[in-house]
Amino acid sequence: MIDTILSGDSAFGYDANVGDADIDGAEVAAAVSLSPALTLFLVGSWTDAGLAEDQRSPAAPGQGSAGDRVPDVPRLAGNASLAWSGRVADRMRLDAPLDVLGRGAHASQFDPAIAGYARTPAQVQLDGHVVMEHTRWSLSLTMRKLLNERRPDQILVTGLGERQSFGPYPRAILLTLAGRI
């Protein structure tokens, strides 16, 4: 497995082959037709990713051990989507899904004793889409992070001991108009 580890002075990260990892997982997905136009989609996944052997890189300031969880891999993730889809006029249809996406907390290092260890908390995101399709054109409006959540995507620790959060993009609205020739 390739993983990013910190340099001796914790100032830089670099990639290395750190040893074998075992990843077990399961995913369940369901689509339920609530009405001819309304469908509920549910997806949930469980991932158990861990080192299968002690970390091989001797230069790392800390060592992962067999059984440690692989960094930045949430154990649980899932999303739910409620989608309306139907014809609104002659040769024109409308799709309008509303998505809730979530993922569990995850750590930045194999073990709390390793320099630069930090945990990123679980987060939930709400997205909305509206797509109007004509035989000759389509118009779509995508709204990401409708609630304008400000939780960090990832938290790391620098060599100065300060926490840095690589923040998510803010609430975003994307308007797309496409034509067929």
Add this chain to the structure above:
Amino acid sequence: MLAADAVCTVPQQDRYRAYVTSRLPAILHQPMHVASASREVRPRSEPLAGLIVTTGLFAEHRRDRVSSYIALADSATDLLLRPVSVTGLRTIETGLDQTALYGEVTGALGPHVTATAGLRAFRYVREASGTVEQPNLITGTASIAPGRFTTSENGVTWKARLLWKSGSCLLAYLWFADGFRPGRVNITFAPTGAERSYHSDALASYKAGLQARRRGVQL
């Protein structure tokens, strides 16, 4: 410059502390230029004696260049302060050339079972180089070794799939495959020879799945 075992005097420490404080808050600003071209030819046969054959040739040529600035940030907004006040600047150039030849065969093993088997032979070459335009005295980027470094690898990956379908309501599959992520070169600090580059990692995956559909519910 101090010798390795030398200790700064108190006035030197005070001057260094004042310098670090004057460079905060800091932000990492990395404008990037990427040029990438991919080409793929993938002929697929019509069913012949119950078999469908797909072959392909893939080639990618990618070059990118990053200017990595550590610069002062606006203390009110945490955004990059303009005009840019540079604490340290490195430029990093990397490249990837990879080619692959692949093929797969799909055939029926019975009225409900379909099997697929495939092979993919690959070769890649990674290259990277870095230049310190302005050393960052706080993080020590002056110690980054200049020069161009490469790593390359050849290999073969495979996959196999069994698909069982009963009517339009039930589908089960078994999937075995191995793959890889290309290795590359570390140029972000002064590594030892062993840390300079790393090879690809191998992924062996086994997947079993079941899909069912009944009265408006699909699982």
